[in-house]
Amino acid sequence: MPRGEINHDSEYNMLYFLKDPSNICSITGLLCSFSGIYFSVTGKFYYALIGLIWSVIFDWADGIIARNLKNRTDYHRAVGTQMDSLIDIVSFGILPAVILLSFGKFKPSFFPGAFLIVAGGVVRLSYFNVFGMIDKNTYKGLALDNNAIILSFIFIFERFLSHQTFSTILYTVMIILLVFNLAPIRTRKFGAGWLYVLIPYTVIMTVYYAYIQ
Template structure:
């Protein structure tokens, strides 16, 4: 882990950095991920998906805000990078692992899958923290946030299958995505105007899943 020099160490309290606008955005994403975990445990999977997709949106937004803000110091950037990575572990590692466990009714057979998801996330985030992007617009392997983007769409078709059948499908999809996360395949980094596409996607999915829940009420 990179540390600040002695002259820079402990320059301000932790809350000083937490009040930074990009970090507030990151924490909003953490709240969405926590809601995803909460609803997954309650087996309200549609609401869990909504929480997960908004966690992705805030994860994208914090970087955009950070790049547009002026006057941010290296300390702000280093703190923000560490915070973002830790939150990614919750949003794209712990949250989907809990989702898988809950969808499998916490069967022991789903524990290995949950472990694979968390492990793949930890390995990928550690690799990225050390080596970063291949270039300005290319990742090594599938980015973790893309897992949620893809799965949020696939889960729309849950009603076409019985619960046991779709639990197997869900298990398989998460395992395939974990392999892709750690693969040497090059994938594009979506940024810039793609954020507005993601915002539209998140709003549309929220409406669809909300309507599905309302129609069952």
């Protein structure tokens, strides 16, 4: 919604929109992401991955909730859209970058990759906010939330490899994913039904990573 069309003298204030169930879901996802950043910096990477994968759950769920809410105003939709996009850059841009930097023990060689991950996320989300999807079932490029699902999976192998070997694999995989995020390729959107696949996957990953941490 163009800024000029918003009535700044309306009854709405900023905190009013936190009453919206979809926005509450989004903020909960942000809490997961912020927790992931904290655990990454403190070196508890498995807990960080739990935060990362749960942020995907809430990112998917907020859209489903929003679509099923009745009497949701245009203002709620506009604020919710902006909130979702801003949280996405934290969840799927900054958090993965912090995981890479932290796992690389903040060596200078990991800085370029971490920056590219954040910058690529900003570019992709900005493009998506303007142009949207190709159609209702198709994205241009790989959606950022897919990165989180893949990242949470490959960390299963971390404990079986040397730190140096896995650091190289992690760096390489994340840059390859970034290329796919920005590539002019068609990727299919996961429908709402896939949430019922993601939930058990997330629960299993949560139990596994909590157990081995």
